[in-house]
Each structure stands twice: as C-alpha cells, then as structure tokens.
Amino acid sequence: MLRSRMTDRLAQLDGKISANSIVLLGHGGTPEFVADLLAIWSSGAAAACINPALTENEIDTLKRFVKPAAAILHADQDAQIFQTNRQSTDAVTLDSPALLLFTSGTTGNPKGVTHSFRSLSARIALNQAYMGSEVLQKTLCPLPTHFGHGLIGNILTPLFAGGDVLLLSDRSPVSLSRLGVLIDENAISFLSSVPTFWKMVQKLSLPPKNETLKRVHVGSAPLSIDLWDAITKWSGTTEVFNMYGITETANWIGGTSLQEGRLLDGRIGSLWGGNAMIKQEDGNIQNTGTGEILIQCPSIMSGYYNQPDLTREVLKDGWFYTGDIGTIEEDGEIRLTGRSKSEINRAGMKILPEEIDLLLERHIEVVEVCVFGLPDAISGEKVAVACVLKDGSTLTRNDLIDWMKNLIRPEAIPETWFFIDEIPKTDRGKINRDNVRNVCLKGTD
The missing domain is CATH 3.40.50.12780 (ANL, N-terminal domain)
Incomplete structure (x- = not known):
C-alpha cells in the first residue's frame, strides 16, 4: 500500500516541480502521510511539514513565507501545483534541503528549521x-x-x-x-x-x-x-x-x-x-x-x-x-x-522555572504545575505558578509555601498562585509558559 501510494503521489509531482523546491505537507499521523513524504523526497524537493490543525489564515501565512512549488494539504486530494514546470540547474545533493519544521510563528514571522538530507x-x-x-x-x-x-x-x-x-x-x-x-x-x-x-x-x-x-x-x-x-x-x-x-x-x-x-x-x-x-x-x-x-x-x-x-x-x-x-x-x-528564555529575573536573582516545576510536582497532592514570571513594580519580576491539585485535595497556597521552605531558597518560592483544573498544552503536548500565564491572568479579569 505504501509503495503504491508513493508511486501515485510521485507521478503528480514528477516533472511539474523543480528539484530543490518546497512542498507544503499539511496532513499527518497516517500511512498516507509517510508515503507522501517519501514521494516528495523522491522528487528532489523538500517537505515543509505543518500542523494539520492550522487555520486557513495560518496556512496562507506559511505559503507567503515559504513560496512552495506545491502543497498536499489533505490525504485524499491531489497535490496543488503552484509553480508548474519550473526548472532548476542545481543538482540535489546530501546538503540540499529535505525538511522544514516550524517551531513558531504561523500568524506572524514563521520560524522554520531547515534540515538537509545529510x-x-x-x-x-x-x-x-x-x-x-x-x-x-x-x-x-x-x-x-x-x-x-x-x-x-x-x-x-x-x-x-x-x-x-x-x-x-x-x-x-x-x-x-x-x-x-x-x-x-x-x-x-x-x-x-x-x-x-x-x-x-x-x-x-x-x-x-x-x-x-x-x-x-x-x-x-x-x-x-x-x-x-x-x-x-x-x-x-x-x-x-x-x-x-x-x-x-x-x-x-x-x-x-x-x-x-x-x-x-x-x-x-x-x-x-x-x-x-x-x-x-x-x-x-x-x-x-x-x-x-x-x-x-x-x-x-x-x-x-x-x-x-x-x-x-x-x-x-x-x-x-x-x-x-x-x-x-x-x-x-x-x-x-x-x-535561558524562561528565566525569571527577581531583583537581579536569576530563577529557572523548570527547577520549581520539578520540585512542586514531587508533592503527593500536586498533579502538575507551570511556573512563570509576572511583572512586579519593586523586584522587576515575581515568581508565579499555575497548579493542578489531585481531586479532593484541600491544600492551600500557604500549605505549599510551608512545604517548600526547607527545600528551596526563599527567592524561588512563588508569590502568586493560580489553582486551575488543567494546564493548557500545545499541539505537541508541551507547556508554553506564555500561554499558561495568559490563561491564568484572563481568569482573574
């Protein structure tokens, strides 16, 4: 099945896009995705793999930025060809681009990590x-x-x-x-x-x-x-x-x-x-x-x-x-x-939120936390935390502060606490501290 799918997709691309061009690949998580990726590489192009959940506006932003020769946005659709019969004099080598992965910026300036075949x-x-x-x-x-x-x-x-x-x-x-x-x-x-x-x-x-x-x-x-x-x-x-x-x-x-x-x-x-x-x-x-x-x-x-x-x-x-x-x-x-980008600068003292995350999650009644900085008129930044407790827990802010006192230096103990039901995650299952901060502050409006 994989080989047949790859052959069919390659036939749609072969001769229609140039070597070293880019194909936007907008579906994932299926055997068809793998076949399409291999077909793109076989055509001598690079694959720009994007989140299938992106909106049309975000996809348009990426198209303007990348200027792809083609796009395969859905597994059950033919490739969209944008730059028909463009010829390239550059041979495909090990150092040619193979993969673009976007780590941020689908609504503003995209940040596309480029990897070669090498x-x-x-x-x-x-x-x-x-x-x-x-x-x-x-x-x-x-x-x-x-x-x-x-x-x-x-x-x-x-x-x-x-x-x-x-x-x-x-x-x-x-x-x-x-x-x-x-x-x-x-x-x-x-x-x-x-x-x-x-x-x-x-x-x-x-x-x-x-x-x-x-x-x-x-x-x-x-x-x-x-x-x-x-x-x-x-x-x-x-x-x-x-x-x-x-x-x-x-x-x-x-x-x-x-x-x-x-x-x-x-x-x-x-x-x-x-x-x-x-x-x-x-x-x-x-x-x-x-x-x-x-x-x-x-x-x-x-x-x-x-x-x-x-x-x-x-x-x-x-x-x-x-x-x-x-x-x-x-x-x-x-x-x-x-x-380094998540460091909290509290009156000149540098605090790494990941250190506090790992400590708090050792508490038997804490399910998950996310520590972040908030502006402070006196110290520049103060330490804040979003905290998810086990069902039925009656722990308070003061209980957790008391628990931390003998385990970590005073300046690293959070001043502001947000008790929430769930820590929001990105599509990669990761925690974005800026997103968590915004969710917590919005909840206090």
Missing part, C-alpha cells in the same frame, strides 16, 4: 546505532508527525531500520486508557513520548502484561525523578531514557536511563555522536561548568529558513547555542536545569 541521515543513523535494531522492530508512535520527536524519532528511525510502526492517531483519554492493552496486542518494543503523555497514562491505563517493551524514551520537556520511576514501573522495563533533543538538532542527541547513573532531575548523560560545551555567565566557553549548553554534532540544522540574522544568533563557529541552561560534569555527564 543532517537527517546522520541523526537517524546515530539513533539506530545507539538504540540497536532489535529495539526498533515494533514502534508505537503516540505523537503528532509534524515535528521532530514524532517524525524523526518515532517514524523515520524505526522505518529505516526495517521495523514496523503503529500510528496512534487517537490520543483521547478513552484511547489512552487502552494503552497497556494496545502494547500487548501489537507486541510493541519501543515508544517515545513527552512527560505530559505519561502523566495521563499513569491515571488512565493499566500497565502492559506481556513485557514486550524493550525501551521507552521520554523527551521534549523536563522529566522529574518521580515520574521517571513511575514510567519505569508501568512499562516493565528498566530501559526508560530521559532524552535530550530539539528541532534544531533533528531529534535526540543524548539520553540516559535511571540504571546508568546518579538519580538527578534533568540528567541526560552524554551526547550521542557530538560534543558539548558550556558558555558561562561571564561569556567564557568551557568544557565543564554551568551555563548555556552549546552543541556540535552532525545533525545540526542548516539554519532558519529565510532568516539569516536569526540563524547567525545561534550558529557560531560550528556550534549551536541551544538556549538551554545546564551543567557539564568532569566526566562529560550533562544535566539540564532550564531555558
């Missing part, structure tokens, strides 16, 4: 080398396919290793309540998702019984030790890895399991095929220490599409400036503590 091939090969082909025989993909974690990690890596992939298109609570059964029925050996996915699974689904899972990855957001341990017990394997990777590095570039070392929140071990350095607060770049993490590896993006200034800000002298704050130990072990 960077994708390098990342997939390294994933396979570090994971092993046996683990990848039966993969469950529970993530959307328009960003790197779902597409590169959960689909392309196992497919190009000769494995099978089961796409979980229904991620509703009813569907997740059957996750353990689904794993057993399909003898799933590997899956990767985000922490919020696993928080829901812990509530909704009984664990699998047949012990077919050989490896589990968790990434795209900070992972607490408590949740890490809970996933390990639920999945029936000790091979549960906290993974580090961002869109600009084409998926995972490192990870570690609880069995491999010290029990620390944010611990990701060493890199998979690359080097890391630390840019300290004084601007010095060192092999060890604490500060912004810099990465050098073969799967770094070519740049942000049509945004050279933005690209120069993060790609310098062969290094990618991640914006992630962390520590590199003498033995090369890496631990993430937060994002």
Whole structure:
C-alpha cells in the first residue's frame, strides 16, 4: 500500500516541480502521510511539514513565507501545483534541503528549521546505532508527525531500520486508557513520548502484561525523578531514557536511563555522536561548568529558513547555542536545569522555572504545575505558578509555601498562585509558559 501510494503521489509531482523546491505537507499521523513524504523526497524537493490543525489564515501565512512549488494539504486530494514546470540547474545533493519544521510563528514571522538530507541521515543513523535494531522492530508512535520527536524519532528511525510502526492517531483519554492493552496486542518494543503523555497514562491505563517493551524514551520537556520511576514501573522495563533533543538538532542527541547513573532531575548523560560545551555567565566557553549548553554534532540544522540574522544568533563557529541552561560534569555527564528564555529575573536573582516545576510536582497532592514570571513594580519580576491539585485535595497556597521552605531558597518560592483544573498544552503536548500565564491572568479579569 505504501509503495503504491508513493508511486501515485510521485507521478503528480514528477516533472511539474523543480528539484530543490518546497512542498507544503499539511496532513499527518497516517500511512498516507509517510508515503507522501517519501514521494516528495523522491522528487528532489523538500517537505515543509505543518500542523494539520492550522487555520486557513495560518496556512496562507506559511505559503507567503515559504513560496512552495506545491502543497498536499489533505490525504485524499491531489497535490496543488503552484509553480508548474519550473526548472532548476542545481543538482540535489546530501546538503540540499529535505525538511522544514516550524517551531513558531504561523500568524506572524514563521520560524522554520531547515534540515538537509545529510543532517537527517546522520541523526537517524546515530539513533539506530545507539538504540540497536532489535529495539526498533515494533514502534508505537503516540505523537503528532509534524515535528521532530514524532517524525524523526518515532517514524523515520524505526522505518529505516526495517521495523514496523503503529500510528496512534487517537490520543483521547478513552484511547489512552487502552494503552497497556494496545502494547500487548501489537507486541510493541519501543515508544517515545513527552512527560505530559505519561502523566495521563499513569491515571488512565493499566500497565502492559506481556513485557514486550524493550525501551521507552521520554523527551521534549523536563522529566522529574518521580515520574521517571513511575514510567519505569508501568512499562516493565528498566530501559526508560530521559532524552535530550530539539528541532534544531533533528531529534535526540543524548539520553540516559535511571540504571546508568546518579538519580538527578534533568540528567541526560552524554551526547550521542557530538560534543558539548558550556558558555558561562561571564561569556567564557568551557568544557565543564554551568551555563548555556552549546552543541556540535552532525545533525545540526542548516539554519532558519529565510532568516539569516536569526540563524547567525545561534550558529557560531560550528556550534549551536541551544538556549538551554545546564551543567557539564568532569566526566562529560550533562544535566539540564532550564531555558535561558524562561528565566525569571527577581531583583537581579536569576530563577529557572523548570527547577520549581520539578520540585512542586514531587508533592503527593500536586498533579502538575507551570511556573512563570509576572511583572512586579519593586523586584522587576515575581515568581508565579499555575497548579493542578489531585481531586479532593484541600491544600492551600500557604500549605505549599510551608512545604517548600526547607527545600528551596526563599527567592524561588512563588508569590502568586493560580489553582486551575488543567494546564493548557500545545499541539505537541508541551507547556508554553506564555500561554499558561495568559490563561491564568484572563481568569482573574
């Protein structure tokens, strides 16, 4: 079926678009998506994978920005050709663009991460080398396919290793309540998702019984030790890895399991095929220490599409400036503590909200939190938190403040508390602190 679909789609594109052009791919999560992606690559074009939930206005914004040669917005429709018979004198090479993934800006200035065939091939090969082909025989993909974690990690890596992939298109609570059964029925050996996915699974689904899972990855957001341990017990394997990777590095570039070392929140071990350095607060770049993490590896993006200034800000002298704050130990072990962009500056004291997130979620009656900064006339910024409590909990703001006093420095204890029913998530299952802040403030209007 996959080969037949790919052949039909390639016939629609072949001879109608030029090599090195871009095709907008606007559907996902199905075998048809995979076939269309492979057809686009076979035609010598790059695929710009976009969120199927985008509005017409957002899609129009991307079209104006990317100027695609064609678009495949629905699985059951023919490709729309915009630039008929354009001829290119440039040959398709390993360094030609292969994939555009948009991390922000579908209503304003799009931020499109561009990966070449070379960077994708390098990342997939390294994933396979570090994971092993046996683990990848039966993969469950529970993530959307328009960003790197779902597409590169959960689909392309196992497919190009000769494995099978089961796409979980229904991620509703009813569907997740059957996750353990689904794993057993399909003898799933590997899956990767985000922490919020696993928080829901812990509530909704009984664990699998047949012990077919050989490896589990968790990434795209900070992972607490408590949740890490809970996933390990639920999945029936000790091979549960906290993974580090961002869109600009084409998926995972490192990870570690609880069995491999010290029990620390944010611990990701060493890199998979690359080097890391630390840019300290004084601007010095060192092999060890604490500060912004810099990465050098073969799967770094070519740049942000049509945004050279933005690209120069993060790609310098062969290094990618991640914006992630962390520590590199003498033995090369890496631990993430937060994002520089989310830092809260409280009267000159820098506070990483991720650190407080992980601490509060250790409380037995706290389900989930999101810490963010709010403007303050005296200190510049103050620490605020959105908090979801377990059903029936009677905890108050003061109860939680008292609990934190012996666990973290005073300036990091939130001053403003919002108790809400649910932390809003992006389509990737991630938490956007700006969105959460806006939801909380709107609720106080």
